[in-house]
Amino acid sequence: MQTETAEKQGTLxxxxxxxxxxxxxxxxxVFFSVVAxxxxxxxxxxxxxxxxxxxxxxxxxxxxxIITGGIDLSVGFVMGFATVVSSKLMVACVALGFSxxxxxxxxxxxTLLIGLVPGLVNGWLVACLRVPAFIxxxxxxxxxxxxxxxxxxxxxxxxxxxxxxxxxxxxxxxxAPGGAISFFSRPxxxxxxxxxxIIPNMVIFAFLFIFLFAFILGKMKFGRHLYAIxxxxxxxxxxxxxxxxxxxxAYVISSLFASLAGLSYVMKYITGKPDAGANxxxxxxxxxxxxxxxxxxxxGTVGRTILGALVIAILETGLRIIGMQTFMTYILxxxxxxxxxxxxxxxxxxxx
Amino acid sequence: MAxxxxxxxxxxxxxxxxxxxxVSFHVDEGEVVALxxxxxxxxSTLIKIISGVHKPDEGEIFLxxxxxHIDSPIDAISHGIExxxxxxxxxxxxxxxxxxxxxxxxxxxxxxxVNVVDYEHMSSESRxxxxxxxxxxxxxxxxxxxLSGGQRQAVAISRSIYWNAKVLIMDEPTAALGxxxxxxxxxxxxxxxxxxxxxxxxxxxxxxxxxxxxxxxxMRRGIKAGERLVKDTSTEEIVSLIVGAESVxxxxx
Amino acid sequence: xxxxxxxxxxRLKQGAPxxxxxxxxxxxxxSARNWALIFLFxxxxxxxxxxxxxxxxxxxxxxxxxxxGAFLLAAxxxxxVITGGIDLSIGYVYGLxxxxxxxxMQILYAGGAGGAGSMPVWQVIALGCLAALSVSILxxxxxxxxxxxxxxxxxxxxxxxxxxxxxxxxxLADGFMPVMGAPSEINAIGNSYFLxxxxxxxxxxxxxxxxxxxxNIRSVLRLVPNSLFLSLAVLLVLGFVxxxxxxxxxxxAIxxxxxxxxxxxxxxxxxxxxIYVIASFVSxxxxxxxxxxxGIGNYTPSGANxxxxxxxxxxxxxxxxxxxxGRIxxxxxxxxxxxxxxxxxxxxxxxxxxxxxxxxxxxxxxVIIDRAFPDLF
Numbered sequence: 011m012q013t014e015t016a017e018k019q020g021t022l023x024x025x026x027x028x029x030x031x032x033x034x035x036x037x038x039x040v041f042f043s044v045v046a047x048x049x050x051x052x053x054x055x056x057x058x059x060x061x062x063x064x065x066x067x068x069x070x071x072x073x074x075x076i077i078t079g080g081i082d083l084s085v086g087f088v089m090g091f092a093t094v095v096s097s098k099l100m101v102a103c104v105a106l107g108f109s110x111x112x113x114x115x116x117x118x119x120x121t122l123l124i125g126l127v128p129g130l131v132n133g134w135l136v137a138c139l140r141v142p143a144f145i146x147x148x149x150x151x152x153x154x155x156x157x158x159x160x161x162x163x164x165x166x167x168x169x170x171x172x173x174x175x176x177x178x179x180x181x182x183x184x185x186a187p188g189g190a191i192s193f194f195s196r197p198x199x200x201x202x203x204x205x206x207x208i209i210p211n212m213v214i215f216a217f218l219f220i221f222l223f224a225f226i227l228g229k230m231k232f233g234r235h236l237y238a239i240x241x242x243x244x245x246x247x248x249x250x251x252x253x254x255x256x257x258x259x260a261y262v263i264s265s266l267f268a269s270l271a272g273l274s275y276v277m278k279y280i281t282g283k284p285d286a287g288a289n290x291x292x293x294x295x296x297x298x299x300x301x302x303x304x305x306x307x308x309x310g311t312v313g314r315t316i317l318g319a320l321v322i323a324i325l326e327t328g329l330r331i332i333g334m335q336t337f338m339t340y341i342l343x344x345x346x347x348x349x350x351x352x353x354x355x356x357x358x359x360x361x362x
Numbered sequence: 363m364a365x366x367x368x369x370x371x372x373x374x375x376x377x378x379x380x381x382x383x384x385v386s387f388h389v390d391e392g393e394v395v396a397l398x399x400x401x402x403x404x405x406s407t408l409i410k411i412i413s414g415v416h417k418p419d420e421g422e423i424f425l426x427x428x429x430x431h432i433d434s435p436i437d438a439i440s441h442g443i444e445x446x447x448x449x450x451x452x453x454x455x456x457x458x459x460x461x462x463x464x465x466x467x468x469x470x471x472x473x474x475x476v477n478v479v480d481y482e483h484m485s486s487e488s489r490x491x492x493x494x495x496x497x498x499x500x501x502x503x504x505x506x507x508x509l510s511g512g513q514r515q516a517v518a519i520s521r522s523i524y525w526n527a528k529v530l531i532m533d534e535p536t537a538a539l540g541x542x543x544x545x546x547x548x549x550x551x552x553x554x555x556x557x558x559x560x561x562x563x564x565x566x567x568x569x570x571x572x573x574x575x576x577x578x579x580x581m582r583r584g585i586k587a588g589e590r591l592v593k594d595t596s597t598e599e600i601v602s603l604i605v606g607a608e609s610v611x612x613x614x615x
Numbered sequence: 616x617x618x619x620x621x622x623x624x625x626r627l628k629q630g631a632p633x634x635x636x637x638x639x640x641x642x643x644x645x646s647a648r649n650w651a652l653i654f655l656f657x658x659x660x661x662x663x664x665x666x667x668x669x670x671x672x673x674x675x676x677x678x679x680x681x682x683x684g685a686f687l688l689a690a691x692x693x694x695x696v697i698t699g700g701i702d703l704s705i706g707y708v709y710g711l712x713x714x715x716x717x718x719x720m721q722i723l724y725a726g727g728a729g730g731a732g733s734m735p736v737w738q739v740i741a742l743g744c745l746a747a748l749s750v751s752i753l754x755x756x757x758x759x760x761x762x763x764x765x766x767x768x769x770x771x772x773x774x775x776x777x778x779x780x781x782x783x784x785x786x787l788a789d790g791f792m793p794v795m796g797a798p799s800e801i802n803a804i805g806n807s808y809f810l811x812x813x814x815x816x817x818x819x820x821x822x823x824x825x826x827x828x829x830x831n832i833r834s835v836l837r838l839v840p841n842s843l844f845l846s847l848a849v850l851l852v853l854g855f856v857x858x859x860x861x862x863x864x865x866x867x868a869i870x871x872x873x874x875x876x877x878x879x880x881x882x883x884x885x886x887x888x889x890i891y892v893i894a895s896f897v898s899x900x901x902x903x904x905x906x907x908x909x910g911i912g913n914y915t916p917s918g919a920n921x922x923x924x925x926x927x928x929x930x931x932x933x934x935x936x937x938x939x940x941g942r943i944x945x946x947x948x949x950x951x952x953x954x955x956x957x958x959x960x961x962x963x964x965x966x967x968x969x970x971x972x973x974x975x976x977x978x979x980x981x982v983i984i985d986r987a988f989p990d991l992f
Contacts (some may be wrong), residue, residue: 081770083923141982144934148923149975155918156971163966229478231467234456238464242455248451249465250436288918292778297934305768308455338786344778351767 031300031317031350034184035324042328043241049331056181060210062091062323063278064271067216067295068290069319070223070312071267076298079307080136080143080242082261085149085268088128089287091154092272097167097282100174110171122269128154129265133258151283154332166283170276178277180205182214183230197249212274219270223263236260240307245283292340293322296347300306321346327355364427365444366391366560367412367529372405372421381407382418383584389529389560394551396571397564399581399605405564408581409531412562413445414438425528439458444522445531448538450514454507457497459484461506462491462521492516495553512543519550529560536570548574567598580604651931651948654977662959666674669962676840680806682954683842683908684709684921685928686947687901691851691894692925693946697857698890699870699938700762700769701939704776705898707923708754710914714794717912718787721796736798743797744903751899751943752892754780759888777922784914794912805907809839845904849897854943866890870938921985927974928953931981952977962979 026033041058043050059066068085075082097116103113114283128150135146185206186197199205227233235256247253268287275286301318303310322343365388374382382404389395397405410416412423414432422429425441432438438445452461460467463484469477488502497516499509506514515535522530535551536544544567551561551574565571571578572592580588580603588603646653663670688705695702720743723734734742754776761772788794803822811819812833813827827835857863865886868876877883906912915921926936932940932949956977957970 040637085917117833139983140986141979144926144936145930145978145982148927149978151920151923152971152973152978156968156975159968159971160966225478231469231477232481234404234467234479235465237456238453238460241416241455241983242451244449245451245464248435248447250439251465285918291776295774295776299771305770309451313709335785337782339780339782341782342778343777344780344782347778348761348767348772348775351771352761352765355766 011242046332058323058327059213061213063216063274064317067271068294071264072265072294072298077236077240082264083147086287086291087151087154089272090284091158092269093276093282093286110173125269129262133261137254137257166281170280175280182209210241287361300350370422370423372418385586392558394561394575396575396578403581404584444527447516448517452506458502459488462488489592491520511539531562533564665963679838680842684901685950686846688925689928691897693929697870703773708898709782709902711780712747712751712899713906714787714912716743716906717794719743719798721745733956747903755892755895759891763884788914801907808837812836907932
């Protein structure tokens with residue numbers, strides 16, 4: 011009996027209203043391409059993703075918690091904590107005589123494991139002790155900041171194995187002028203010849219995790235339960251969902267992604283410092299909200315969050331290319347964040 | 363023959379207050395029992411005991427003649443006792459199949475080891491149960507937020523039915539609904555009865571009670587003040603039982 | 616009907632007082648309600664015993680003097696938190712005000728210091744203040760309008776304003792440099808004391824005796840920093856407004872129940888706009904005073920989290936983020952707890968980095984106590 015009509019497509023303005031984010035990205039690209047001729051290129055596209063790796067990862071970190079109706083203020087400093095822990099571990103492993111490769115691998119794995127702890131504590135405070143997420147995660151911000159500062163004593167870690175930088179700034183494969191392809195290592199060419207580098211390693215690294223967790227969020231039971239918790243926590247409890255466990259998992263995933271952002275930072279900039287992600291909280295939350303999620307919880311998808319983060323990444327790299335300073339990014343991110351919420355109120359049902 | 367659900371000598375105290383005092387009642391297959399009474403009469407406490415929210419201090423509960431212990435809402439559900447609360451317990455940000463399968467999603471394996479939510483299956487099953495109850499919802503993919511109050515109620519009921527409810531407890535199902543939607547919900551209750559489901563309905567609306575119930579149980583100050591078959595009683599009698607016979611007598615003097 | 620209510624909050628309420636006998640006694644209730652004050656007192660005792668430098672009038676004045684910004688920002692945050700909102704922009708309004716004031720003074724002052732036709736110093740300072748204070752109203756106005764007219768959640772609106780204010784500040788600060796070149800007279804206002812006592816020689820008010828140089832200033836007993844007057848004035852005024860006026864009552868009413876406030880005829884939208892404007896203005900005053908204290912315009916460094924520290928002080932001081940609750944006095948105690956923690960750790964030689972951890976732990980304790988004793992405050 012149900013006539014399974016397709017989702018209402020609506021009128022053209024509604025369609026635009028619901029997909030304004032894509033339109034906005036196109037406009038941004040057109041704008042920058044007109045202002046700076048060099049902008050519209052494959053290299054710039056790669057650069058946008060390369061520069062934006064941390065924003066992408068932190069946005070996903072924030073998304074998992076925002077879907078449940080919470081907030082994670084600690085992501086930026088958990089990221090900083092991860093940069094400190096991983097860089098210290100790398101240096102220590104090398105000092106113990108391990109090869110750079112194994113040092114980096116071991117340090118990364120251990121960092122990701124340690125990086126689960128802040129999320130575990132956040133989740134426990136929120137789910138079991140019913141501390142408001144804002145307070146619990148702000149406390150964790152303080153704790154991770156303090157521990158990172160104690161570990162570094164105010165001095166950014168240095169002397170990381172050179173391989174870290176090679177991996178962090180390298181690309182998946184290179185095309186030499188003759189058409190020869192080499193994976194992971196830049197071929198030696200004569201002066202004046204350019205080598206085409208394709209897909210930065212860190213972008214692959216980030217998107218492997220992002221795709222995995224997009225799958226978990228979109229396709230698995232656990233993902234649905236997060237939306238249910240954010241939509242109506244009482245209904246979730248009464249329908250037998252293990253709300254406490256799922257909430258803790260959400261905060262752990264948030265912490266995991268913040269740590270991944272930290273690893274990416276260390277590999278790219280070969281240094282670790284407590285405030286590596288200090289000013290990225292705004293961008294992470296902005297990406298999620300621009301991507302259409304509601305702070306009240308229950309909505310938001312990985313795909314749209316990535317679009318939101320892409321807006322920020324394009325702005326950052328674009329403004330740098332046309333020679334505007336950082337301050338413009340702050341202003342525009344702030345303005346777009348507010349506009350996103352207002353536009354979504356005019357055109358509801360953008361999500362799901 | 364044993365009753366489908368029978369509660370015997372249920373007592374529940376909260377501190378010094380006895381909310382339910384030695385109450386017994388039963389409900390049979392294909393029967394609608396209305397539970398009426400003033401605020402604080404103990405109706406809600408009684409159904410919360412049946413649905414596993416509260417544990418009784420005294421008394422036993424039997425299902426098909428066998429004693430059962432209901433320690434949590436999940437226990438009640440596993441015995442086929444489903445409760446539809448006034449707030450319906452729906453996730454408004456999700457669509458119809460997601461709500462019918464909330465917390466009990468169907469999964470399928472892909473690549474041999476990864477369990478993913480089987481949306482198509484959930485969707486077709488949802489359509490089947492909605493058809494069975496003759497519920498019309500334009501698009502299963504629309505979020506609960508975009509449905510009317512009556513449609514939401516229907517989704518909540520379908521969820522219970524899909525999960526093989528034998529006993530359905532409904533708390534004020536028509537409150538907060540428009541007149542035409544109230545009528546639809548009452549029709550739905552009648553059609554559920556035809557399908558052999560035992561229904562306990564809490565209501566303040568005498569019209570609802572008399573139009574769908576077979577039997578009425580009146581609660582007053584924690585005790586069972588009376589039990590009448592609908593065909594043998596009148597609104598006046600039920601109201602007098604609710605407010606207490608003395609006050610009625612006084613008024614009539 | 617009480618017996619039938621089963622919400623978690625209800626159960627918690629019933630459970631909590633039965634949980635600990637101690638907390639039912641008068642002393643127990645007092646200590647749970649005033650745990651921050653007691654904690655402050657214990658910290659003072661420990662730090663005093665732990666080092667010789669802590670328990671000292673000079674150090675105490677220092678703590679107060681350096682906490683001026685924190686007092687004002689926390690008071691500003693409290694107003695918003697009582698209404699059930701949050702203002703994440705105040706830390707950046709603070710930086711904006713400081714940098715803008717310095718920039719205006721710098722330009723006017725450099726126009727011809729001492730030269731012919733140059734502007735008198737007091738006029739330079741006055742115009743700088745005027746510019747900083749009037750501009751610092753704008754973010755609050757925008758926040759208020761966004762929250763009330765456009766229904767943007769306070770968290771998002773003020774977070775957007777954080778970005779905008781920070782961007783403008785960095786633009787003014789031109790390449791992440793503190794803004795110098797304001798007249799040095801402002802330091803005299805920002806860093807002076809009410810009373811200078813040179814033992815056995817002289818007493819003077821508001822300015823050090825002229826024969827005392829910066830080098831031997833330590834021989835003079837300086838009492839009551841000017842900054843204390845500012846902090847007290849702001850705290851007393853806001854405390855009076857919140858506790859004694861209709862405006863204050865309405866603020867609590869809005870936080871307690873927005874619907875009830877609307878239905879009882881309070882012009883909630885106008886009220887909320889005023890709250891955000893006041894919060895923003897007070898933050899501007901704080902930023903401007905920072906300029907007076909340091910002599911330079913300081914932008915808010917990334918990760919400084921002034922606004923979050925203000926929220927921390929407010930919550931430690933007994934306010935609830937759900938609104939309707941919180942007092943100026945409690946907030947002041949909250950600020951002092953954080954300030955004494957930082958100062959004391961420094962003096963007894965423990966790494967100051969522990970203070971970040973301390974804030975986190977204290978904040979969590981505050982909320983857990985608040986949760987366990989919902990009726991206490």
